[in-house]
Amino acid sequence: MDLAACQTQQERLEILSKITPAFKERAAGHDRAGTFPHENFKALREANYPGLTVPKKYGGQGIGLADMLELQETIAKADGSTGLAIGWHMGLAMQLGENETWDENTYAAVARDIVENGALLNGAASEPATGSPTRGGRPETTATKMETGWAISGRKTFTTLAPTLDYFIVSAGIANSDEVGNFLVHYSLPGVSVDHTWDALGMRATGSDDLVLENVQLKEADYVQTFKPGQKEAAGWLLHIPACYLGIAEAALDYSANYAQNYSPNSIEGTIADLPNIKQKIGEAELMRQRSRHFLYSIANKWDRSDQETRQQMKTELGAAKHVAVNDAVDIVDLAMRVAGAKSLQPDTPLGRYYRDVRAGLHNPPMDDMTIMQLAGDVYGRNE
Numbered sequence: 001m002d003l004a005a006c007q008t009q010q011e012r013l014e015i016l017s018k019i020t021p022a023f024k025e026r027a028a029g030h031d032r033a034g035t036f037p038h039e040n041f042k043a044l045r046e047a048n049y050p051g052l053t054v055p056k057k058y059g060g061q062g063i064g065l066a067d068m069l070e071l072q073e074t075i076a077k078a079d080g081s082t083g084l085a086i087g088w089h090m091g092l093a094m095q096l097g098e099n100e101t102w103d104e105n106t107y108a109a110v111a112r113d114i115v116e117n118g119a120l121l122n123g124a125a126s127e128p129a130t131g132s133p134t135r136g137g138r139p140e141t142t143a144t145k146m147e148t149g150w151a152i153s154g155r156k157t158f159t160t161l162a163p164t165l166d167y168f169i170v171s172a173g174i175a176n177s178d179e180v181g182n183f184l185v186h187y188s189l190p191g192v193s194v195d196h197t198w199d200a201l202g203m204r205a206t207g208s209d210d211l212v213l214e215n216v217q218l219k220e221a222d223y224v225q226t227f228k229p230g231q232k233e234a235a236g237w238l239l240h241i242p243a244c245y246l247g248i249a250e251a252a253l254d255y256s257a258n259y260a261q262n263y264s265p266n267s268i269e270g271t272i273a274d275l276p277n278i279k280q281k282i283g284e285a286e287l288m289r290q291r292s293r294h295f296l297y298s299i300a301n302k303w304d305r306s307d308q309e310t311r312q313q314m315k316t317e318l319g320a321a322k323h324v325a326v327n328d329a330v331d332i333v334d335l336a337m338r339v340a341g342a343k344s345l346q347p348d349t350p351l352g353r354y355y356r357d358v359r360a361g362l363h364n365p366p367m368d369d370m371t372i373m374q375l376a377g378d379v380y381g382r383n384e
Contacts, residue, residue: 009063009067020075023079027080028353046118049086055098076251077250092237103221113166120161142172168211169182170185180226181223195209196209202360239303241322241326241364244361248358252354253289257273333351
C-alpha cells in the first residue's frame with residue numbers, strides 16, 4: 001500500500017480505509033494507558049504518508065490543503081490522537097515547502113529525509129512561562145552564538161509527536177539580543193532528550209511530552225528563521241486542527257446513530273431510533289456536521305486556488321472556520337452522548353474518549369477569543 005504511487009485522492013482514501021481500522025482498534029488501549037501508538041506511525045511511514053504534502057520538486061506528492069484535510073479527517077475518525085499528531089507534521093511540511101521560509105538546501109535535505117525515510121518534524125514552541133506561542137511571549141529557551149554555530153538550552157512543553165520525531169523546530173530567544181528565531185534540532189544530537197510528562201484528560205496518545213535541550217550544539221545553518229513572537233502570517237495548514245476534531249465528532253455521531261438503531265428497551269416497540277427526541281438530537285448533530293464540513297472545505301478550497309497575496313487576507317476566515325468546526329464538534333459529541341444516555345459514561349463505549357478528546361480543540365490555535373476579536377475588527381474595518 002503505497003500512497004506515493006496514487007494518482008487520485010480517491011485512491012489515497014481507499015488505502016487509508018485499509019490502514020485506519022487498526023488505529024480504531026488500538027485507540028482505547030492507548031488512551032487508557034496514556035501510551036504512544038508507535039504502531040500507527042509505523043503503518044503511516046510504510047505507506048509513505050509523511051511525504052504527501054512535501055512539494056513535488058522535492059520528491060513529495062505536493063497535495064493541496066483540501067486533500068490533506070480529507071485524509072486527516074479520515075485518520076482522526078479512527079483515532080483522534082493519531083490524527084492530530086500526524087497533522088502537525090503534514091501541515092508544517094506543506095507550509096515550509098510552499099512559503100520557502102528556510103534556506104532551500106536545508107529544507108531540501110529535510111524533505112528528502114521525509115520522502116525517502118518517513119522522517120517526521122514538528123514545532124517545539126510552548127513553554128510554561130509563555131503560555132500559548134500565539135500570545136506573543138518571548139521564549140525562555142536560549143540560543144547562544146558560538147564560534148562554530150550555536151548552543152541551545154531550554155525546555156519545551158506540549159511537543160506533540162515527541163516520542164517519534166526526527167526533527168524539532170525549536171523557538172528560542174537569542175542571547176544578548178531582542179531577536180527570536182527557530183532552530184532545526186535533530187533528535188540524535190547530544191543533549192536532546194524527551195521527558196515523558198504527557199498525562200492529560202484528552203488526546204492522551206499524542207505523545208505531547210517535554211523536549212529538554214541541554215547545551216545542544218548546532219551548526220550555523222540550523223538557525224532556520226527569525227521571527228517576531230505573536231506576529232503570524234495566515235496559515236492554511238492549521239486547518240488540520242478542525243479537520244481532526246470534525247473527524248472525532250463524526251465517529252461519535254456514527255456510534256450514537258448505530259446505538260440508537262440497535263437499542264430496543266422493552267418499554268417501547270422497535271428501537272429508540274424511532275423516538276422523536278432521539279431523531280431531534282441526531283438531526284441537530286448532522287446539521288452541525290454538514291455546516292462545519294462545508295465551511296471548512298470551502299475555506300480550504302479557496303486557499304488552494306488563491307495566490308499568496310489573497311491567502312494573507314484570509315487570516316480571519318481561517319480562524320472562523322476553526323472556531324465553528326471545533327465548537328460544533330464539541331456539541332455534536334455532547335448530543336451523541338445524550339442519545340446513548342448513561343451508557344455513554346461506561347468504559348466499554350468510545351463516547352467518553354471522544355468527549356475528552358474533542359474538548360482539546362478549544363485549546364489549539366487560534367484561540368476563540370482572538371478569532372472573535374479579529375472578526376469584530378473586520379466589521380469595523382468595513383465601516384471606516
